Amino acid sequence: MFRRYQPKDNVQKKAYYTDRFLVVPEVPKNPVEDAVSLAHIDAVAKGVTVQESYMQRDNVVIIVDSKEAKKALELLKAEGYKVLTEMSAVDWLAKKGGFEVFYQLLNITAAKRIRVKCFIKENEAIESVESLFRSADWAEREMYDMFGIIANNHPHLKRILLPDDWHDYPLRKTYPLHGDEAANWYEVDLIYGKEYRDVIGPEQRDAAFVDENDTKNFARIGHEVGYGEQPTRDLTPIQYQEEGGTILVKKMKPEETKIRADRSWNKHLEGKE
Amino acid sequence: MQQPNRLSPFYENLAFEREDDRMIINFGPNHPSAHGLLNLILEMSGEEIVKAYPNVGFLHRGMEKMAENMIYNEFLPTTDRMDYVAASANNYGFALAVEKLVGLEVPRRAKVIRMLLLELNRLASHLFWLATHALDIGAMSVFLYAFREREYILDLIEDYCGARLTHSSVRIGGVPLDVTPEWRKATAQFMAHLPKEIEMYEGLLDTNRIWRMRLENVGRLDPDMAQSWGCSGIMLRGSNIKWDIRKEEPYELYDEVDFDIPTSDMCDSYGRYKLYMEEMRQSIRIINQVLDKYEGTEPELMAHAPQYVSAPKEQIMTQNYSLMQHFVLVTQGMRAPVGDIYVGTESPKGELGYYIYSDGEAYPYRLKIRAPSFFHTGLLQDWLPGSYLADVVTMIGSSNTVFGEVDR
Numbered sequence: 113m114f115r116r117y118q119p120k121d122n123v124q125k126k127a128y129y130t131d132r133f134l135v136v137p138e139v140p141k142n143p144v145e146d147a148v149s150l151a152h153i154d155a156v157a158k159g160v161t162v163q164e165s166y167m168q169r170d171n172v173v174i175i176v177d178s179k180e181a182k183k184a185l186e187l188l189k190a191e192g193y194k195v196l197t198e199m200s201a202v203d204w205l206a207k208k209g210g211f212e213v214f215y216q217l218l219n220i221t222a223a224k225r226i227r228v229k230c231f232i233k234e235n236e237a238i239e240s241v242e243s244l245f246r247s248a249d250w251a252e253r254e255m256y257d258m259f260g261i262i263a264n265n266h267p268h269l270k271r272i273l274l275p276d277d278w279h280d281y282p283l284r285k286t287y288p289l290h291g292d293e294a295a296n297w298y299e300v301d302l303i304y305g306k307e308y309r310d311v312i313g314p315e316q317r318d319a320a321f322v323d324e325n326d327t328k329n330f331a332r333i334g335h336e337v338g339y340g341e342q343p344t345r346d347l348t349p350i351q352y353q354e355e356g357g358t359i360l361v362k363k364m365k366p367e368e369t370k371i372r373a374d375r376s377w378n379k380h381l382e383g384k385e
Numbered sequence: 386m387q388q389p390n391r392l393s394p395f396y397e398n399l400a401f402e403r404e405d406d407r408m409i410i411n412f413g414p415n416h417p418s419a420h421g422l423l424n425l426i427l428e429m430s431g432e433e434i435v436k437a438y439p440n441v442g443f444l445h446r447g448m449e450k451m452a453e454n455m456i457y458n459e460f461l462p463t464t465d466r467m468d469y470v471a472a473s474a475n476n477y478g479f480a481l482a483v484e485k486l487v488g489l490e491v492p493r494r495a496k497v498i499r500m501l502l503l504e505l506n507r508l509a510s511h512l513f514w515l516a517t518h519a520l521d522i523g524a525m526s527v528f529l530y531a532f533r534e535r536e537y538i539l540d541l542i543e544d545y546c547g548a549r550l551t552h553s554s555v556r557i558g559g560v561p562l563d564v565t566p567e568w569r570k571a572t573a574q575f576m577a578h579l580p581k582e583i584e585m586y587e588g589l590l591d592t593n594r595i596w597r598m599r600l601e602n603v604g605r606l607d608p609d610m611a612q613s614w615g616c617s618g619i620m621l622r623g624s625n626i627k628w629d630i631r632k633e634e635p636y637e638l639y640d641e642v643d644f645d646i647p648t649s650d651m652c653d654s655y656g657r658y659k660l661y662m663e664e665m666r667q668s669i670r671i672i673n674q675v676l677d678k679y680e681g682t683e684p685e686l687m688a689h690a691p692q693y694v695s696a697p698k699e700q701i702m703t704q705n706y707s708l709m710q711h712f713v714l715v716t717q718g719m720r721a722p723v724g725d726i727y728v729g730t731e732s733p734k735g736e737l738g739y740y741i742y743s744d745g746e747a748y749p750y751r752l753k754i755r756a757p758s759f760f761h762t763g764l765l766q767d768w769l770p771g772s773y774l775a776d777v778v779t780m781i782g783s784s785n786t787v788f789g790e791v792d793r
Contacts, residue, residue: 202751
């Protein structure tokens with residue numbers, strides 16, 4: 113029997129079933145009609161080539177060349193777009209061999225937003241816009257951390273959320289959800305050293321994973337054993353009160369309890385026994 | 386240059402010992418005033434900060450990666466864990482972004498309930514801020530009073546959705562539950578009571594000498610720096626820039642209610658404190674108006690869009706096709722149309738935005754969360770130098786950062 117083929121360039125979760133005839137519609141792209149935004153786009157078009165400009169829902173988007181992205185942002189900043197709300201990238205390595213970088217800008221005085229998008233190939237760097245917007249300092253660091261995209265002339269391009277010596281870039285589609293081989297050994301190597309790999313074993317990074325025979329980290333409810341002992345099939349009844357009981361409270365024995373028949377939700381059970 | 390390894394780790398104060406003038410202080414990662422896991426490395430010249438380096442990532446859970454491996458509805462409870470002080474605001478931001486991408490029209494009653502939840506969350510978040518900020522500065526009693534009122538709000542939210550911290554009280558396409566007349570009455574009663582309490586907090590703090598000395602002219606934030614660092618919310622309004630997404634790009638029913646946007650031209654921590662108090666009053670005003678809007682709304686709570694949203698429970702239990710549709714939506718997930726969208730909402734901390742790129746699959750192709758606290762923490766490296774060590778606590782508190790949101 114052959115194992116089902118899994119594409120290696122995108123290891124993210126896939127829908128297990130897709131209707132053969134399903135055609136997912138596209139969000140309509142309309143031309144920009146708003147006069148203020150049009151004026152801003154025209155101002156950008158004087159300095160750089162605007163490849164495409166459109167409006168999707170109520171987001172104004174322009175697409176420029178990655179070499180001219182900084183110039184475009186500079187022109188937009190002169191138009192009043194003083195806030196770089198957000199910037200990051202989208203991984204298109206599998207389909208198009210590169211990343212789509214987007215800059216979301218905000219003009220507070222005109223109450224307008226615009227998104228500047230550009231495309232870069234793998235291993236291609238992008239010019240840092242940190243000199244225009246200080247918020248790009250951290251945003252570009254995060255982009256580098258998550259995708260490995262290098263921002264040229266960034267003052268301090270360094271990983272931000274992950275440790276400095278982390279292997280690979282986690283938001284790439286080639287990176288599995290629970291981490292790769294290097295991630296399994298990261299903490300073991302750091303805390304104990306490589307020579308302890310055999311003793312400790314790889315880190316279990318799936319939060320939903322429960323080892324049936326592990327009595328060190330998990331208690332089998334109703335089958336509890338001492339720390340680290342072999343698991344058992346025998347029932348170990350739990351009594352939630354110390355021997356002798358507490359003052360004013362009688363010791364509750366689970367096997368001797370009975371449910372009152374006059375409880376409303378229990379009435380349908382009446383007369384069945 | 387040090388060469389740190391496992392046997393000889395990195396010592397920050399080596400430079401201090403060598404040059405004998407600069408001291409490096411590690412503020413955190415477990416400092417009670419850092420409001421989470423913030424490791425702030427401060428280079429000091431005497432008491433004055435020369436250089437600040439915020440080191441974050443201790444709470445990084447990879448939410449954006451998780452989102453790429455979850456259907457849209459599955460991801461919604463994860464958003465609770467970002468700004469855990471006001472969880473509904475996170476749920477709502479995500480739900481709104483998906484609704485805009487898909488093009489769903491939410492029923493009016495759901496809008497009313499959402500606004501009530503959002504403003505209650507804002508009140509809870511601001512009260513939490515006041516309590517912890519005052520505690521950092523040294524005013525213990527304010528902490529107790531503000532937490533008492535926050536408890537009432539949490540009780541109201543618990544009555545609504547059963548959770549106090551991680552609400553998940555908003556669904557894509559509407560809200561899961563209706564509010565009872567008793568709940569509305571209790572909310573109205575509490576809203577009548579709360580202004581008196583706010584007055585009491587102000588009575589305790591406004592003219593308090595220590596409070597004023599620790600806050601006035603501390604943490605002055607220049608409007609240009611605030612814009613350059615992408616500050617939002619009160620950090621922006623505290624620097625005399627009038628910008629509130631609820632007013633400028635209204636969502637839900639914010640264009641139907643009357644409320645003011647307070648700004649402060651003092652640009653300091655005291656001005657921001659006054660803004661928090663004023664915003665609480667405005668939230669009360671909004672809730673009072675929205676409670677009146679509930680009457681006369683149709684009882685629908687979820688949008689009618691069988692392709693994207695399950696039918697009401699009653700219909701699922703009685704109608705065959707509704708059940709089939711529900712089964713497909715739960716097991717396979719809805720397929721949002723191909724396209725990308727950025728939607729920003731005014732969360733209690735500032736602009737909380739979601740950028741969603743859908744390629745027509747049941748899982749978002751890319752989800753970027755724009756958290757206000759992320760940039761407010763980044764701001765510290767430009768904002769702190771020049772101030773004194775004692776003011777660091779005030780400034781971190783004043784920026785109202787939550788580290789679940791910074792690290793995501």
